Amino acid sequence: MSEAVLVAPKFDSATEYSYGWSREAKALLEEKSYEVIDIGGGPVSRAEVENALRQNPGVLYVHFDHGSDSAHWGSQTEAVVDLNNVKLLSGREVYCMNCLSAKKLGVEAYKNGALAYWGYVETFTFSTEAIEEFGEFAVSGLKFRLQGETWMQSLQHAKDLAKALGQKLVEAGKYIASVILQGDADALVCYTPDNPPESKCIFRKTAIRIFGPKTGWKLPSPFETVKLVYKRQPKSFCFLVFLIVSLAMLHMFSVWQLDLLCVDPMWRAGWSHPNGRLADDPWECWVWHTSCGEAYNTLLFLNFASFYGTVIVFVILLYSMISQIKRKS
């Protein structure tokens, strides 16, 4: 007998409706001989859900009610699944009827090896005027899947159903409800190994194009890694960035001054000097008064030193970023 973990907390007026829809989902599962571990009906704790998922690896996980971009909520204050325990979703199919969770948590679940993640990338909105239609749409994906369709076929059929229900609502003069239902259908996604999440990030897009979705999604984003390092070690991060910026500026300065120093002998046609060389001529750069020879030596040294300094500090920063990524994973 197949098993499913159904989490459907009830703790405010919106969840009273969605809890009702979760009963339909439970009935559908039981109809197909699933043994349903039903957690809900009131506020649900994180420990309850974590235990159920740990004790039942690989089984279908269904969550109804409130969600956010990086969490499934069990009560007003406690997330039952979020980015910190997303690994519990690996190796299982996930069906969500909650707001936004496909946006970040769904992507993380995909990256952690979830077999399918059904969810919404925007807020799931519904109106009391068409509770039945919204309920039918909310459980439709699970219904199609249990009828033996693939997740992608179920997604297409759920979207088609939303269109048909929307038409029915329009004909009944329920225009606002129809528009909202269509918005929900547009926000519905399903990530599977064959249908990976899409990204707007240029880095991620390039990585996916070069390495394919499996590896491309696993590569850590440089922007997020920088944020992570800054969050964990703000002082050393700022110091290293300060060093890189200072050394880079010093490098640019020395190149500029060397250019000023060499421009005449290099480019002026018929250039000559009474002593045959520039080295003993005076050189001024703001408060720095010296000879051209001294300036040339110093600037050339600064040029090399600042270049290698920048590279070394950058490598240190890179090492620190890699070790933070390793710690995170």
Added chain:
Amino acid sequence: MRDTEVVDIITRALKLEASQKPNEIIYAGREKFTYKQFVGMLNSGKLQKNHKKLVESLLNSAIKQFKENEVFRNKMLDLVGMQK
């Protein structure tokens, strides 16, 4: 028909519908609005970020339906008294 005209027609039609259904409620995540409150946000200049997203989503979906669904378009035009 230009998008601004479409938005104007949709806003007027949805406002009319909202005024006829004072008891209906929209749940958007943890927030709830009456139809009147929700539709009132359509041409409100000052909106919170999440409300702005909701409004944009509703308008985009309505514009899409207006362009693609003849029945919806005719009903909207009928509601605002523009039906030919």
